[in-house]
Amino acid sequence: MDRLKDPIELEALIGRLAEAPSPRGRLWVCGGPGCLAAGAGRIHAAIREAAEARGLGDGYRADLTGCLGLCEKGPLVGVEPGDYVVGGVTLEDCEGLVGETLLNGRPAGRRATGADGAIDQGHPFYEPQTRLITRRFGRIVPESLDDYLKTGGYSALALALGRLSPLEVSERVERSGLRGRGGGGFPAGRKWASCRLAEGAVKYVLANGDEGDPGAFMNRSLMEGDPFSIIEGMTLGAYAVGAAVGFVYVRHEYPLSVERLNGAIGSAERAGLLGENILGSGFSFRLETVLGGGAFVCGESTALMASIEGREGQPRVKYVRSTERGLWDSPTLLQNVETWANVPPIVGRGPGWFRSMGTGDNPGTKVFSLVGQVRRSGLVEMPLGTPIRSLVFGVGGGPRPGRGFKAVQIGGPSGGCLPSEALDLPLDFDNLAKAGAIMGSGGLIVMDDLSCMVDVARYFTGFLMGESCGKCTPCREGLTSLHGILDDLCRGRGRKGDPLELGKVASMLSKTALCGLGQSAANPLLSTLRHFGEEYREHAEEGFCRSGRCQGLFWPEINHELCVGCGACLAACPAGAISGEKKAPHEIDLAACVSCGACLPACRFGAARAVRKGARPERRRDS
Amino acid sequence: MNHTHRKVTGTIDGRKFEAPHGATLLDTAKGLGLTIPTLCHHPGLPPDGNCRLCLVESGGRLLASCMYPLRSDGEAFLTASPLALEARAFVLRLLLARAPNDAYLLGLAGELGVGADPRLTDGADGCIRCGRCVRACRAAGSEAIALVGRGRERKVAGPFFEAPIDCVGCAACARACPTGHIAYSEEPRSIWGRDFDLEPCPLCGRPMGTPEELRRAGVENPVCPACRRREYSKSLMGLPEASFPAP
Secondary structure, eight states: OOOOOSHHHHHHHHHHHHHSOOOSEEEEEEOSHHHHHTTHHHHHHHHHHHHHHTTOOTTEEEEEESOOSOGGGOSOEEEETTTEEEOSOOTTHHHHIIIIIIHHOOOOSHHHHSTTOOEETTSTTTTTOOOSTTTTTTTSOTTOHHHHHHTTTTHHHHHHHHHOOHHHHHHHHHHHTOBOTTTTOOBHHHHHHHHHHSOOSOOEEEEEEOOOOTTOOHHHHHHHHOHHHHHHHHHHHHHHHTOSEEEEEEOTTOHHHHHHHHHHHHHHHHTTSSBSSGGGSSOOBEEEEEEOOSOGGGGSHHHHHHHHTTSOOOOOOOSSOTTTSOGGGSOEEEEEHHHHHHHHHHHHHOHHHHHTSBOSSSBSEEEEEEEESOSSOEEEEEETTOBHHIIIIIISOSSOTTOOEEEEEESGGGSEEEEGGGTTSBOSHHHHHHHTOOOTTSEEEEEETTSOHHHHHHHHHHHHHHHOOSOSHHHHHHHHHHHHHHHHHHTTOOOTTHHHHHHHHHHHHHHHOSSHHHHHTTHHHHHHHHHOHHHHHIIIIIOOOTTSOSTTSOEEEEOTTTOOOOOHHHHHOTTOOEEOOTTSOOEEOTTTOOOOOTHHHHOSSSOEEEEOGGGSOOOOTTO | OOOSOOEEEEEETTEEEEEETTOBHHHHHHHTTOOOOOSSOOTTSOOOOOSOTTEEEETTEEEETTTOBOOSTTEEEBSSSHHHHHHHHHHHHHHHHHOTTOHHHHHHHHHHTOOOOGGGGGGOSSOOOOOHHHHHHHHHTOOOOEEESSGGGOEEEOGGGSOOTTOOSOOHHHHHOSSOOSOEETTTEEETTEEEOOEEOTTTOSEEEOHHHHHHHTOSSOOOHHHHHHHHHHHHHOOOGGGSOOO
């Protein structure tokens, strides 16, 4: 593409591309992290091969696109026209997808005709969603600037550079009520205003793409699925606050994100949308990617900046805001990549339009990664303020067969576990904080009744103990102390006062730690202690794990009224302690049972459950 | 930036203060004669705020006084409120587990009635990871040692956990260490697993530093500090040699 000379030329190009005819048939192979891992790359190649073998011309296309969302059913292939998704695609399905679907518009593939077939926008997974950040996933080739422009991309930049002053751009974001999507929900507009007003010859804009929460892939999907939206957002931010240089800090475990972003930055530069004298406006902005240092703490703002500066990724005491003194001590505007992706539509369509989604204090949408013990996992985008229930039970379909819902862990390791009583809470920054969780970057892990909340707290505390940078005393030493108590509880070495001790240490850790990571490190523990205190008491005082998760702290029992004699538990038992004929209730021989709990998740009928050790005869000592 | 000599006023433990804009809370409290215990803080080194011992309360929030800049009027701080004392006791309990025999920590622990965290006894190596040694090394002009690793594994070391090749043997690190963790010998000089020569002062003959250290200082014809003072005084006053007893 030739360098665009001014905003008018850009707008004309956007118009031309939007009106260009669409291909007669198009297959979108999901290029999200889950589907790629499940072989989407090979499926894409097979589809292309089949299309070439038939000599299909430009009227038919098959491309890799961003995450189609329903990861549970991957690999996914989206179909146009028709606007539906085929799940569980195998290499054998590819021939049919080309011959039948692409050419003749008829559903093909084994799954497409079965129960999971043709998942369209009316499917319970997609129907409740509002797609703003993810609207181009399944609609564009992520690294194609033409595709981005065709779908309205860069029209906000054309508007800003053609008709808006930096102040007007900043004010649109300030009035939109947009809040930071990286975790805390800090009003983005306040940051913009503060950085715009800060004195400094040099200013920076940064994007945080160092997503490190276990089970989270929202930022990754965005960087891989629509990299230009982040770049356009940052360009608008740089214009608004007066920055000439920006960095996207990407986790180094995300090589595809780096590749897509670098590709997109190169295309934007060649088109005159980045670099010197953008669209002839005199405004220059250079953008680079920086690979993360491989530490969770580098997602903390000051540690991220230290890492970009080439120093050890460690936080600093933050009594002076980064918007005043950030990267290389210059005023710095740092936002999560998802926050940046919200900027172009806000600037382009106005704050009023943005406020029509979500709630008064929490406008807009949020992308969540819905994972865990839920029927339909995947990437979900919902308006803020949506009740948690409609996400977990509506979109996600609730817990798996035979299992009951216990908790949903929201916000990653700095977040918290919320019980079923909290399911009707609106998912927004303020309500989550009140309930003891945080929005975080949007990770949602659903847990069923086989998840032990003490064990969950131990897991997250252990994760953070390993990721603590070790700079400040409370986080470095305190987390080890907490983990020791939790480990004792899970191994049956708990003592009566342990839950109280945990609460005291955890609350002091939150108050005394240096950075946001340390201050929130006790959240998984504090929230489980608050909402599932009875489980802690049982571990500490009775040595009992009701979830059958902590080995040795329960006996398994089979409820004969519920057992259908399927033999799944028998097959799962590593000790040979379960016996029973097919279709007849099974028995557990406690003399042979090792209390490992393998039988419990194996049962799909809820017949196997954990009971107190005292309620059943003790195991023989001589065995 | 604001370069005017603006003053900021507020109170610490109910006592009014007036401080230059941007002064730290710790320095201001000291000026009022108040004592806030510190460990990672050293007046000659850049502050780091990592040990969390100097936390004080302001409006329910805990602030690291060694780094908190006074920038707005009317703030009220409490150095010994129940929350501040609870925080201090909590931090002390964790630090004591690292340096259970340190006199300063034991003194504070006695005042607050706390002991070391019983679950953290495995790391009692005497080092509290405050990094004063690392900052002292850098301030003196070298970067021979660093805090290496993360979390509880973090420790002070030379590159690759070997004797640091950039060490000049000045022992600034050991002198800056609040717990005396860094083992060294003054004379003959040895530190960090390395032995150093000591250059005698050309005037009094007493050791004045390692050759590497003197080279780093870049002073021509060095003499020891005591002799330097003596020579300078002599040059100023023009008095006879006998008026200046040997140092």
